Amino acid sequence: MEDRVEISLLMDFYGSLLTEKQNDIMEWYYNDDLSLAEIAELNKTSRQAIHDLIKRCYKQLLSYESKLNLLQKSVKREKEIISFLDDLKSKYSINDEDIIKYKEKLENL
């Protein structure tokens, strides 16, 4: 279906906004690589019903991203952290060990 890495990232940001059942099915399909038929059997429903649910959830995740932009912001933030640390290092004599420590700290802000 869609790009698995993108969907996995969108799930990290917005999975909590889906229902538990939707979350389980998205995880099974995109992370655990179960087939539509296998998920359908687990849920005692049709392959088509699972396909529709996954499509609907994917659209929902895209809709959240279009409104909150959390994924886009996190990509932008990563670049800005690297540029900030480059500036800091070029102006002050920060040792490499600290740069690594600061990078980790800022990424977890």
Next chain:
Amino acid sequence: MEDRVEISLLMDFYGSLLTEKQNDIMEWYYNDDLSLAEIAELNKTSRQAIHDLIKRCYKQLLSYESKLNLLQKSVKREKEIISFLDDLKSKYSINDEDIIKYKEKLENL
């Protein structure tokens, strides 16, 4: 009704997830300080309907916060930025002008 500062912050984070009409009414009530009666007149509806809508939106905002924690994370981030800059300043001789510049940069990450 509820704490205006909290609601204003929740609106900053999650307002985009409300409908345009809900957004307008929350803005009029919490930021522009219009009364329920005034908003009801603008929307050709009852004071009670507006009251219910505002209450529903507030619950919706709290529900988003309970799932995504964007407000809580931003408060935590602010403290961590200050602590990070304190550490940086105590270890390296960063001038005050740069500390102010870095603080602004990190707050906008």
